[in-house]
């Protein structure tokens with residue numbers, strides 16, 4: 072079957088024909104929408120002398136009603152259609168193509184193309200959804216200006232939106248009306264958007280640095296009008312930040328955001344008309360947590376930043392996806408760091424990265440930042456493309472320094488404006504402005520897998536020298552058995568054991584200061600630091616300066632020392648995580664061997680110091696008091712033992728709570744806020760610190776702590792505190808407290824889908840053995856629907872992250888997931904392929920679980936699969 076054949080990067084050819092202008096007319100109706108298209112087509116210059124070339128257009132699930140070239144209707148033998156393409160055998164060098172098709176938005180449960188969500192019409196065209204709307208060369212290197220007329224019922228669809236500026240509108244017979252939009256910026260089809268519905272807007276303005284007056288609109292269903300303030304404020308901050316930081320200004324008179332309830336991802340950067348998952352735009356102190364407020368801010372910024380990194384300069388082909396995504400994630404991370412607490416932002420990003428991206432890189436779907444083949448591009452919107460891509464851009468920023476990096480970025484935007492670019496174009500600009508040879512660096516884009524660095528150091532007292540040896544190795548990944556040595560920049564310092572200060576470092580007779588970057592380019596390299604005043608403990612990979620695993624044989628005293636003295640905030644946090652990991656590993660072994668668990672007093676003392684010491688950053692302190700997650704711990708184990716990990720982590724948490732009860736209590740009480748809720752850094756920091764402290768106290772089911780949690784829930788001050796309290800009660804063994812709270816919460820918020828998502832997740836992530844029964848029960852809940860991706864993530868996705876219950880040894884967790892994947896494969900392949908991920912990691916577990924997981928993968932394989940699920944399953948079961 073052709074849909075199951077891979078596409079290869081090395082097969083790239085420029086298109087035979089390009090479209091310079093696209094005129095569209097949509098006559099909207101639920102199950103029979105008419106799409107009329109007039110394409111202005113011409114032969115691509117790269118194929119000028121190639122003789123007669125057929126015109127091949129993409130098109131899926133379209134019913135062709137009419138086709139004409141330069142006004143002449145085509146005879147049946149002049150074109151051919153299959154389930155994915157339309158071929159016109161002979162066309163002139165330059166011509167007008169007219170087509171008319173009928174499509175069925177109401178039947179579109181895949182949420183790609185034109186579909187309906189809560190009564191409104193909306194589109195999602197990235198990556199290859201436009202071909203479900205009309206016949207088109209649906210590839211990002213075909214860029215056209217668009218003129219779009221949308222026709223709909225005046226009563227049910229009063230608002231009709233598309234890209235660009237509205238240029239005409241009017242009434243039509245049968246109570247219908249129309250609006251025509253023109254987008255003057257040439258764009259690929261994946262950036263096309265249309266929205267029609269009964270929507271209300273909030274409006275604001277922004278004046279750009281060159282004086283353009285931009286109208287900003289956020290469109291939502293009426294009941295959500297009170298939840299738009301934060302998105303609008305975030306948008307204005309992002310617009311200003313991109314002008315100040317990257318010199319990038321908005322380029323239309325209108326910028327619109329629309330919230331829709333059914334959406335496969337977070338949001339989409341359609342030119343001038345960003346479409347958002349309602350979860351990524353709506354906030355209110357009573358319905359959204361601090362984390363949700365921050366997520367909304369960063370996604371609004373991310374989509375806005377795409378206007379340059381993605382839209383003005385787009386991707387030549389989908390293999391270059393990280394060109395826009397990696398760069399844009401880097402830009403949104405920097406924005407959030409500048410707007411909130413920079414160290415906490417880095418800690419959060421890195422802890423997610425080391426848990427989830429490392430797992431992806433270690434599993435059967437591992438792929439480079441620039442893959443060289445794919446069956447379904449929808450499967451490549453991954454942590455590797457997005458987050459590892461951003462880490463690689465961050466390394467470039469650090470290698471060049473900000474000023475040169477900014478110059479390279481200016482050159483890139485200037486030179487490639489209006490074009491479809493490659494990763495070579497981007498890195499080439501960076502190399503050109505800096506004179507740096509980035510040849511070796513380019514391997515980061517083509518080599519999959521996480522480099523592992525083994526570091527060893529020795530202090531020579533006699534010579535006052537520190538000798539550091541680094542070895543790099545990248546384990547084989549599917550299709551890449553042999554790995555080259557990468558250029559790995561390692562930021563580091565040497566912390567004096569007597570002074571607790573960063574020592575001045577000298578390498579090869581040259582002073583390199585107290586914080587430097589060493590460049591590992593070979594498989595093995597030695598570095599000698601001379602003229603040291605005292606014996607040091609090395610602080611390596613400061614700020615997570617490269618996306619690698621770095622091992623160093625630190626003793627527990629070394630880590631306790633770095634936790635106190637490292638001048639790099641990130642590495643101070645990381646020292647704490649490493650110290651906790653050493654203790655956790657002992658306890659995992661004790662659990663497995665059935666010996667008594669003993670708590671490491673050094674961890675207790677380190678926590679005591681943290682809890683009682685001075686702090687100027689409560690948000691960082693909250694991170695330091697947070698133990699590595701079960702998922703992160705699992706990543707560190709050769710064979711994952713979910714029960715031992717859960718038992719060890721629970722033991723550490725409870726031991727800390729028993730030993731430091733009064734200290735946690737004092738921190739909880741000292742961080743109560745009376746001020747009205749605001750999602751600002753100081754309040755967020757206090758709330759996270761308070762709620763971390765409470766989580767320890769509730770872990771020992773201390774009566775006083777339980778009543779504090781109950782009181783915090785009852786006080787109903789803001790969703791951050793309410794959700795924290797409800798989670799702690801629900802994840803305790805005290806059903807007598809949890810059940811009434813869950814009931815009250817569920818009744819109070821049954822009208823609000825985003826709050827109900829939280830209610831679903833909280834219940835199915837509890838460690839108690841009834842979690843799986845609750846999932847089954849909640850799948851029957853009237854507010855649950857398999858057709859809504861947010862609900863699927865909230866219930867099924869959340870359950871699959873519940874380590875002890877998803878991995879139940881009777882296999883019931885796996886079976887439940889695969890049952891849902893089989894259903895979703897028919898409804899929404901993109902979501903189905905994502906949901907199956909936890910099963911694909913079967914190789915990490917004990918033999919009994921491996922067999923159970925593989926059996927479920929085989930059961931899925933026996934189905935009639937979408938290309939999305941097929942590709943993932945085949946990789947997961949390949950040997």
Ligand code: TRP
Nearest residue numbers: 197198335336337338339340452
């Ligand atoms: N380009 C979008 C972003 O990163 C991603 C996206 C939104 C997407 N919706 C999608 C990708 C649907 C694939 C399918 O901002």
Ligand code: ZN
Nearest residue numbers: 373377396399
């Ligand atoms: Zn993006």
